[in-house]
Every structure is written in C-alpha cells, then in structure tokens.
Amino acid sequence: MTTGADSTRKGRRATAVDWEQFRALLVASVRLDLRSTRMQRGRAAKFPPVAAAFATYLVMGTLLALAVMSTEDIFVFSLFTLSAAMFMTALLVIMEYSSVVVHPDDFDILGHRPISSKTYYWAKIANLGLYVAATAFALSIPAAIVAGVRYPPGAALTAVYLLVALAACQATSALVVLIYSVAIRVFNYEKFTRAITYVHTLSTLVIVFGYVLLPRVLAKDVMLISVERGAWVYAMAPAWFAGAVELAAGEAGRQTLVLAGAAVASAAALIWAAMNTISLDYSRRISALATASAKAVEEAGRRRSLGRLGLPLCRTDEERAGFELMRSYMTRDRKLRARIYPAFGLPLAVYIYGIITDGLHDPFVPQAVSGGFPAHQLLGFYSVFITLFFATAIAQTDQWEASWVFFAAPVRSRAGIVTGARKLIIWRYLLPFFVFLFILLAFAMPPAKAAMYVLLNLLLALTAFALLSMTSPHMPLSQSLEKAKQARQIGLIMLLGMSMAALTAILELMKQVPQAGLVVYPALVVLALGAELLLRRRLDRRLAGEEFPG
C-alpha cells in the first residue's frame, strides 16, 4: 500500500493551473448548481433549489436586520447581523459538505482525464467561493442597506458592510474546509470514514462556541440591545469583522483598529490556507465515504441492536417496517448521519457553556439576570432546533431510488411507514438526548426541577417534530439529495427557530405563577398529541395517491 502511495506523491509534480480546463470545470459546476437534479417526468425542472435557498436567506437577512436596527451602535448592529451570516454559512458548508465542495461523481467522471490536482481544486474553490458569495450576499444585503440608511456616513457604508460580510463568510467557509482537511490528514482513511460524523458534530461545536455571544447579548436585555465591550471582543471572530465595519463608519479607536486588523488577517490567512487543501484525490475520498465497506457495515449492524428494543412501540406492520428501515439506514448511511448529528452540536455547546460559566440554575425561580448565562431561557429553541433537523433530513438519501418498494408494496397505510420511521427517531435519538440533558442539568439544579424542565422541552420538541414533518410529507428516504435543498431547509428551520424564542414566555409564566404547571403540562401534552393527529391526517391524504418519483 505504502509503495504505491509514495510513488504517486512523487509523481504529483507541481503543475501550473490550466486555465482553459479551469474555466470549463467552473462553468459546468455552476450549471450543475443551478439545475435541479430531479426532473418531474414530463414537466420541466422546477425553480432550482439554489434560487429557493437564496430567497429564504433574503427573508432571513431582512428579519435579522430589522430585528437589531433599533440599536444606535453600528458595532452592535454589525456584530449581530455578521454573527448570524457567519453562523449560517458555517452550518451550510458543514451540512452540505459532500455536495458543496465536491460533486460526488467528480472522481468517476474526471479521475481518468488529464487534469492536474491544482486545476481541479482551483475550480472547486472558485465554485465554493461563488456559492458562499451568493448566500452571503442574500443574507447580508438587507443589513448592508439598513447600515447605509441608518448609520453615518450613509451610502458608502452599504458597500463596505457588504464587502466585510463577504470576507467574513468566505473566511468561515474556509475554516470549515480546513477542519475537514486536517481531519483527513490526522486520521488515516479508514478511521476518517468512521470519524466523519463526529467531525461534523465537533466542527459545529467549535463554530458554535464562536457565536455564543448571540444568546448572551440577547439575555442581557432583549428590548434595548446593547453590549458591554470587554476583552471578550478579541476572542469573537464576528466582533473582528464588526470592528472593520465600525472603522469604516468613522470610529478609529485602538480597539476598533485591532479588531479590524484581526478581521483582515484572519480572513486572509484562512482563505489562503483553505486554498491549499482540496485536490482531486480528496474528491475520491469523499465519494468513497458513501460506500461503507461490507465489513464495517456488518460490525455496525451488530453493535446497534439497542434500537431494536424500541420495536414494541410500533403497533402495525407498516410501523415496524418503517422503524426497521430507518434503523438500518441510520446505521449504514454515513452521509445521513453526517447530516443529522451536527444538530446536536449547537445545544451541547450552549449547555456546556452554561455549565462552565455556572449559568445553569433553577429555571422556575425568578432570578436576577446579572450573573451567569441563563442558557435555559433559550432551551426551547435548541430542543426544537434538533427536532427540525430530523424532520427534514429523514426524507432524503442518496439511495432514494430504493424507495420504489413503498410504492410497489401492497401496504394498507403508507402513513404508517412514516410513523414507524419517526418513532425510531424519537426512541433512538430524541429520548436519549433528553435523558442526557436531564443528567447534565441534574448537576446544576434539583433533579425534580431538572426533570420538569426537560419534560417541558421534550413536549415542545415532539410538537415541533410533528409540525415540521408536515412540511415534508414524503415517505422516509424517498427524496434525492440536492445541493441547496438542505440549505433552504436550514434557512426555514432557523426562521422557525427564531419564533420559538417566544416559548420563553411559558417559563416566565411558570416563574410568576408556580401553580401554572398544572395547566401548562396537560396543555402541552394535548398540543403534542394534536400535532401528531394533524400530521397523520395530512400524511394519509398526501401519500395515498403519491407515485414513485423516479
């Protein structure tokens, strides 16, 4: 094995970029981005998913900019809007890594053609750059306009803000690319294929830590947005870029200069480093990720029989079929797991942060907001956030064509199959997550309170899971993966998630009126059951006449 690898490395001489090939590859990949991979038979390709994602981000960007424009401080305004844009970019590149950075078929199509690694990676980097630029633009143009209208010196600030936002998002995507390539180099290939999902989760965690400021600031005072600038700004990547905007707005204090300098330096360093990582060889590795070797699958199948214990939860054969199907896919389809696991990164990061800063305390007792980080105020949001990932992700896989069996098999209730798949998710992933959460919180508050609190979140999560499943009324694993399809869904998730912040009102109520729990819990149970019922009706109606889309 080593001899072959060594001689190849020797043979991979430094070759210049072939610009004609570069242009051809870039044009082709942009074309691929703009087209829907799935043609409805007879009908022309619909609105491409990239355009839909773009529209979603535009709405998100607008809401964000409007939400924080009350602040007088351009630094605070930029901090918020840039944090959100950078966070979204990171999430997007992580979640869609295998399709955003390399097309899964690239290696089979291009591997035997005379293209140097360098040419290939320049084309890929340019493609990624364009993709990130487009989303960054959609997310940031509303904020850029608001910045120009609201803050001095006016129109010129719009241009500067936009430039800074583009640089910030490109640097963020470069960071994700780097995390991946380091992971590929540190682990050997076999280990990497196994580690990839954890790498995903870990990178979400790392990135989220960079953005915990958002809830922190929100918690200080929701209405009057202001920030006490301390030394922490030097540790916050979005603050660097906000500093650059502030500099353009005419503030030239020492801190601003340092921050702006850090922004320029980090963007340059990250982008430069990322540009030296992708190669055609890399695309082979990524495409091979999908095909687990038979041995590994066998092992995995044996290891994960725990999920089976939940089988009695299923009442019909259809439910059992859906349950088993989802279980085996979650075990075998690494890409599916890689798309879902990162969802745990955000809440985990927040809870861990809460514990480190000693900010998790009894949520049902009114408390002065001064000290610590009241993570639980936003817990509703995080719990719901995870659920939403599952709701949108379980419909999609690379191997969606295998779903013809649902349409061919004489099943009485197709909705039953979906219900079975959802039961697996609840049993195997959501329940363990909330149990874990309970254990974590029990360190920070009386166990009874922790249990009450976790139950509250679980009920909200189940309601959200049912509601969100309604937006994607398909058989499990029956939809193809498309570049940007998930990006659009993440956009929707974030939009919905924002509105979940209103759930903190429930907590407020219970703080003020301790007996409210007697009403709140039954009400939430009814809500969850009602949502479930609504979902089954919708599934029954939607799936009855559905045909195999292939």
Place this chain on the structure above:
Amino acid sequence: MEDGARERATDAAIVFENLARSFGEIEAVKDVTLTIPRGQICGYLGPNGAGKTTTVKMATGMLEPTAGRAIVEGFDIVQEPLEAKRVIGVVPETGALYTTLTPNEYLALVGRLYHIDRDETEAKAHTFLELFGIEDAADRLMTTFSRGMKQKVLISAALLPNPSVLFLDEPLSGLDANTALVLKELLRDLASQGRTIFYCSHILEVVEKVCDRVVILVRGEVIADGRVEELKDMTHQGSLEDVFSELTSSEDLAQIVRAFSRSVTGDGERSA
C-alpha cells in the same frame, strides 16, 4: 512530451508489470503482467468480481496499485499521470456522468478539458450522437436518459479526444443489439488505424467476435492468454464459451444448476 518518447520506440501501447491491488484482505488483482502491442484489440475476460474493473482503474490512474506498474504509450501512469491520461480514452463501468447537463454540454466540457477546438468538438459531437441515433436528445438533460442512452454519450465522450488507447469496461451495458453492432465495427476501424483497445467484458460472444486476443482473468489472476483459435486448440473444444466455462469453473456447472433448481422447487428437501 519528449521525455516519454524514449520508451515509445517500442511497439507496446500498454504494459502491465506485476500489477497488483488488494483491498484489505481481498486480493482483487494479483501480479498481472501483460504487453499489448499497438493496434490490437485485447479482450479482458472474466466472471464478475475477477478484477477487471480494478485493473482498468489502475491503468487509467484512478486507483494506486499495491505493487507493480502500468505503462500506457510509454508513460508510467503513476509517475507521469497527465501525459498518460492525455492519450487514453475511458468508458467507465459505473456510467458516471453529470446528468444535469445535456449531451452537447457534457461533450463540450470534455472537449475543453482536452483543449479541442470548439468547432471541432461541436462537429464531432454531432457526428457521434447521430451515429448512435440520439441526435434528437442532444440538448435534453440526461436525467431522463436510459442506461443505454447514457452509455452512448459515455462512448462518444471517450472517443472525442481521439485517444490512441481506449479502455472499455463493459461497454455494451444497456446498449441494444443494433448499437452493439455499430460499436463493433467502430472498434475494428479504430484498430485498423493503429488505436489500441482494452476491452473488458464478462460476455464471451462479443469478445470472441471483436477481439484479436483474449486474456482470461479469474480471481485476480491471468489464467489464459492467446488468440481465440489458440485458446480453442488448447482445450480441444468447439467454442470459446466451453473454454471459458472449463477454465473459470471448478465445479460442474450442470450439477450446480440442478441443485439450485431443486432448492427452488423444494424437491431437494422432500427427497432428503
């Protein structure tokens, strides 16, 4: 370019020297040594899983050999990948294409990757697609294409850069009988112009009719190599089919089939 000329003095278009590849425990290809002269159509024949695709992947720079070398037109595929890849055309087994492009767009992309003049690419694309009878679909997205239609585009793409060595891995998959005939004629014509063709297949009759020479691979090892007639003489049997089944199967085929059909009908259980 010049540095390869030294070895090009020989007549060999493809040379495999002790080529081997394993995947963990599985030895997919074991120590294959072959020399294929320019202008030859060499059939590479073997049952499923014999290691044909693995050999092609190593020869075309898509897979690193565990041991040995592959030299194409004098260029070592590992040491001089770009030079070697410039002279080869590949029809891969996977049939991978960017299906959200149209045939014309895909061929245009391939043309530009080999620095072929735009007009020339267009003209060639038109000729190929017409030859294969899919010119009507030239501007339709390939998402709706059948396997055979995609295969036609793949073959066109492999021929477009005018390669001197062609690697075809199960090129007939999905093709109808008529197109198969067209392809056979095309291959003969190319060989008569001095192109070398490495033709992988598990189907005997095609190889028998098209190829000058047949190499039989079983479990990663070359077990026979010669002209069709020579192989027939070797085993004193009528058709290559018999030769093939004699060489590749250790058990009596008829016996296996009988056992199988018994298990299907359930006779075996009852009599036992």
